[in-house]
């Protein structure tokens with residue numbers, strides 16, 4: 001069998017032995033725990049049984065959170081490589097890990113009190129607790145600053161009212177980090193716990209994408225939030241948007257994993273499938289696709305690796321992160337769509353992972369800032385002019 005090389009520019013030379021060991025560990029985990037069950041879970045529209053504790057056991061939840069809070073204390077390249085390997089399995093698995101790490105553990109670690117860190121981070125790191133992140137609302141997706149969810153002062157804390165929509169893991173979450181405006185219009189972050197009176201999490205059904213991930217709403221009717229559940233160190237949109245930086249960075253790596261899975265499947269198929277008495281991989285039109293896939297994967301690998309180095313040095317800007325998220329998700333989506341064509345009719349069945357990746361990536365290109373919103377972020381960085389609103 002012909003060896004498929006996805007490290008075309010010897011980017012492995014830029015990784016440490018520890019990075020390669022981490023990647024190997026997660027790759028083995030995905031091969032033994034995810035690949036055998038993911039197709040059935042996605043077809044049946046259900047989450048993988050016991051996924052979060054399993055992710056916790058390999059250190060995939062909060063990899064860069066310090067060990068004293070249950071994290072693995074790893075660097076940003078390690079975090080990226082973990083996301084890449086998980087998304088080679090399925091975007092739903094990477095989503096579970098990136099929401100928990102970047103959108104729940106990160107804000108508690110960065111903006112929480114010491115008591116909040118000690119109470120919530122260890123069970124989130126082990127996967128005993130499942131976290132959700134509530135920013136998007138029915139009337140505010142790309143413009144979260146317009147949020148209508150409100151906090152009203154009440155004896156010893158706040159009353160929370162409003163609703164969040166399209167929330168990953170909402171139906172199965174134990175806690176949710178929720179963003180809402182206080183009476184002075186400041187954006188605050190609060191930790192809502194399952195069981196609090198007036199808190200409901202209905203599931204969003206009939207998705208054609210991310211079918212192995214639970215999505216839902218977070219609905220609040222006069223939910224009492226004690227003062228100890230308010231994140232003390234944040235009071236503006238910088239809070240939620242900084243969490244998105246971390247998650248978007250992880251996605252830029254994750255989708256490379258999905259693209260590689262599609263690429264490897266397409267190369268294998270193109271070498272084996274015979275039409276007109278020869279492998280379809282011998283036809284120029286198919287080779288053009290494969291050559292472009294490898295070129296785009298290589299460019300994406302370099303973009304994310306460099307961004308990881310900048311992140312390790314504390315120098316990555318939100319605009320650089322937007323560029324990587326936008327470019328790499330689009331790269332993976334195009335590769336998934338065209339790989340599916342290389343497989344012809346076989347591309348639409350669950351015997352191969354491509355259609356599942358393709359459907360998943362239709363969400364990934366929308367969440368964490370849409371393809372167009374990230375373009376406008378780059379446009380604003382170039383011109384200094386805001387094209388979002390008048």
Ligand code: TGC
Nearest residue numbers: 095135141142143144145168237238241242318367368369
């Ligand atoms: P704007 O006026 O530009 O900024 C408000 C304040 O925030 C600061 N800021 C950031 N800070 C940190 N990181 C960033 N990325 C930041 N972007 C902006 C900014 O400096 C300013 O600070 P200050 O101190 O001057 O007040 O904000 P805007 O309201 O005009 O909006 C800008 C825009 C459109 C770029 C932003 O709203 C945006 O990114 N919209 C996209 C929304 C989005 O990405 N939602 C994601 C929801 S979570 C999700 O999808 C999870 S999917 C999970 C999964 O399953 O994997």
Ligand code: FAD
Nearest residue numbers: 133134135136141142166167168363367368369370372388
């Ligand atoms: P809209 O904002 O209504 O956008 C619709 C279209 O208009 C898009 O193409 C957009 O690019 C375009 N558009 C909007 N504004 C402009 C503009 N100024 N200029 C040009 N074009 C514009 N959110 C969370 O908070 N937590 C989660 O865990 C979470 N998980 C998700 C899981 C899934 C499966 C999905 C699909 C979404 C999830 N989201 C989550 C929500 C996600 O972040 C939003 O869907 C996304 O930000 C876009 O918002 P919207 O869907 O309301 O689209």
